[in-house]
Amino acid sequence: MTAALEVENLTKRYGSLTAVDDVSFSVETRETFGILGPNGAGKTTTLEMIEGLRTPNAGSIRLLGMDVLRQPQEIKERIGVQLQSTTLHAKLRVAEALRLFGSYYRQAIPADQLLQELALEEKRDAPVAQLSGGQRQRLALALALVNDPQVVFLDEPTTGLDPQARRNLWEIIAGLAERGKTVLLTTHYMEEAEELCTRVAIMDHGRVIALDTPDGLIADAGLEASVEIGGAGEVLHRALQEAGLPARLVAAGDKLVLHTSESSKVLGEVTRIAGQLGMTLDDLAVRKATLEDVFLALTGRQLRE
Amino acid sequence: MTMLARQAWMETKLFLRGLDNLFWTLAFPVFFIVLFGLLYGDTLWYEDLGVRAIDHILPGITVMALMVTGMMQTAIGFSEEREKGIYRRLALTPLRPSAILGGQILHRYFLVLLQTCILFALGIAAFGVRIAGSGLWIWLIVTLGALGFLSLGFLLAGLVRSAQAANGITMVVFFLLLFLGGVFFPREMMPGFLGGLSRVLPSTMLNDALREVMILGRGIGAVWQELLGVAGWFLVSLLGAVKLFRWE
Numbered sequence: 001m002t003a004a005l006e007v008e009n010l011t012k013r014y015g016s017l018t019a020v021d022d023v024s025f026s027v028e029t030r031e032t033f034g035i036l037g038p039n040g041a042g043k044t045t046t047l048e049m050i051e052g053l054r055t056p057n058a059g060s061i062r063l064l065g066m067d068v069l070r071q072p073q074e075i076k077e078r079i080g081v082q083l084q085s086t087t088l089h090a091k092l093r094v095a096e097a098l099r100l101f102g103s104y105y106r107q108a109i110p111a112d113q114l115l116q117e118l119a120l121e122e123k124r125d126a127p128v129a130q131l132s133g134g135q136r137q138r139l140a141l142a143l144a145l146v147n148d149p150q151v152v153f154l155d156e157p158t159t160g161l162d163p164q165a166r167r168n169l170w171e172i173i174a175g176l177a178e179r180g181k182t183v184l185l186t187t188h189y190m191e192e193a194e195e196l197c198t199r200v201a202i203m204d205h206g207r208v209i210a211l212d213t214p215d216g217l218i219a220d221a222g223l224e225a226s227v228e229i230g231g232a233g234e235v236l237h238r239a240l241q242e243a244g245l246p247a248r249l250v251a252a253g254d255k256l257v258l259h260t261s262e263s264s265k266v267l268g269e270v271t272r273i274a275g276q277l278g279m280t281l282d283d284l285a286v287r288k289a290t291l292e293d294v295f296l297a298l299t300g301r302q303l304r305e
Numbered sequence: 306m307t308m309l310a311r312q313a314w315m316e317t318k319l320f321l322r323g324l325d326n327l328f329w330t331l332a333f334p335v336f337f338i339v340l341f342g343l344l345y346g347d348t349l350w351y352e353d354l355g356v357r358a359i360d361h362i363l364p365g366i367t368v369m370a371l372m373v374t375g376m377m378q379t380a381i382g383f384s385e386e387r388e389k390g391i392y393r394r395l396a397l398t399p400l401r402p403s404a405i406l407g408g409q410i411l412h413r414y415f416l417v418l419l420q421t422c423i424l425f426a427l428g429i430a431a432f433g434v435r436i437a438g439s440g441l442w443i444w445l446i447v448t449l450g451a452l453g454f455l456s457l458g459f460l461l462a463g464l465v466r467s468a469q470a471a472n473g474i475t476m477v478v479f480f481l482l483l484f485l486g487g488v489f490f491p492r493e494m495m496p497g498f499l500g501g502l503s504r505v506l507p508s509t510m511l512n513d514a515l516r517e518v519m520i521l522g523r524g525i526g527a528v529w530q531e532l533l534g535v536a537g538w539f540l541v542s543l544l545g546a547v548k549l550f551r552w553e
């Protein structure tokens with residue numbers, strides 16, 4: 001496999017704020033690579049520098065073997081981008097927009113085919129201003145695919161969609177990888193990253209704080225399962241801290257979370273300690289660790305507040 | 306079709322879908338011609354020359370139409386689309402910025418020519434205006450005026466941060482150029498200080514040039530000073546517009 005993208009020491013500053021801080025990673029051809037992080041982590045800034053839309057303060061970007069700053073025109077022919085929010089001329093119609101954007105490229109997929117693939121046939125003559133949020137997202141994705149790009153950039157492709165629409169979009173994105181495309185996406189949703197991505201970079205405050213396959217990230221953090229106790233008070237918190245359990249204890253809001261690879265042992269101890277304190281455990285759950293837990297373990301914060 | 310022509314055609318198509326656009330470019334100037342024609346009709350404004358109000362107003366309204374289409378709609382439309390992020394999305398495609406801008410300029414230029422023809426036809430057919438000068442000179446003056454106001458429009462768009470600010474500043478500039486430029490009333494009616502200011506405005510110089518050619522049938526030689534002035538405005542605005550230009 002060859003690298004489709006190589007990013008080295010990428011940095012972007014806005015005044016005194018360093019939005020992207022010395023970020024390096026590479027993405028292999030045909031990979032679906034996810035950038036995961038909370039609001040303001042620097043995901044969009046990173047993506048838009050790679051797309052050539054923003055100029056980095058430092059660092060280098062090689063995309064498809066080309067320097068992004070030197071050969072922007074050739075790169076534009078070969079990439080497709082869905083921005084975090086795409087605005088088109090309100091009076092433009094759906095099929096018309098696809099044909100128009102197609103005309104900007106050397107090669108273009110016929111509008112009809114894209115309309116069908118993205119289930120927009122019914123809306124082909126509708127002005128873009130009249131589309132629903134989900135339809136607008138699909139049109140933005142269709143526009144990103146109009147030149148049959150080798151690399152596709154999707155900035156929060158499913159944000160704001162209902163679960164059903166999200167599933168539909170996941171299928172389409174998974175289909176891109178099957179057709180040999182390299183995909184870079186950003187998301188706030190752990191399930192999305194776990195479902196779609198071959199590898200995930202976790203970003204926080206402009207830095208990549210972890211990068212691996214979803215399973216690898218979970219294993220590396222020493223998290224196989226988490227025991228969650230809802231509505232636990234200060235007393236129980238202190239008692240668990242002092243008990244020396246084989247777990248990482250994190251308080252998240254009014255919840256206590258114990259990340260562990262020995263869930264049955266921890267569960268037994270928790271029950272015993274609560275019993276000694278004369279407390280009931282009305283909101284207790286054990287579940288497999290997710291990327292959400294990885295983020296919590298790495299930063300001590302929830303991904304989404 | 307070349308990229309430029311296709312962009313211009315797309316701009317035109319989108320433009321025609323906006324009712325407000327049609328109001329400003331067509332109904333608005335036509336309304337003034339009809340209003341003045343009916344109110345003052347044959348009143349002689351310059352008796353010695355036999356020039357009626359409508360003869361005087363037609364070139365003025367033509368310049369006003371040029372300002373609306375060339376300057377006002379460009380400045381407001383461009384800042385709005387810039388603010389919405391429309392050009393950001395286009396920047397991701399191989400479409401060259403020159404094609405985007407060229408398409409807009411071409412589209413507006415044809416609109417200006419169309420407007421001029423419609424206003425002239427109305428003046429001639431409904432109010433018996435007689436155009437004394439050469440069509441070639443008129444076309445030249447209108448073209449120079451269109452270029453000047455288009456540049457001014459892009460300059461105004463470059464000067465402001467938001468679409469709202471563009472709206473404000475454009476309205477101020479428009480009414481200034483409209484009333485001090487002698488579009489409706491003879492400039493001779495203005496008090497001394499305003500008269501001086503008026504003399505250097507592009508709208509004034511265009512009005513004067515157009516009137517001399519249209520009404521008095523003069524050649525380009527008689528209005529070269531005015532045209533030089535407009536060309537000066539055009540070049541300065543163009544330089545400023547290029548310097549301050551932003552896609553987002």
Ligand SMILES: Nc1ncnc2c1ncn2[C@@H]1O[C@H](COP(=O)(O)OP(=O)(O)OP(=O)(O)O)[C@@H](O)[C@H]1O
Nearest residue numbers: 014017019037038039040041042043044045046084
């Ligand atoms: N044009 C800009 N000017 C100044 N600051 C900016 C600009 N764009 C982004 N920032 C700041 O840079 C930081 C990173 O922003 P960015 O949009 O990359 O985050 P993000 O990870 O995409 O967040 P979100 O999940 O909310 O989309 C934020 O603190 C943001 O306020």
Ligand SMILES: [Mg+2]
Nearest residue numbers: 043044045084
């Ligand atoms: Mg973002």
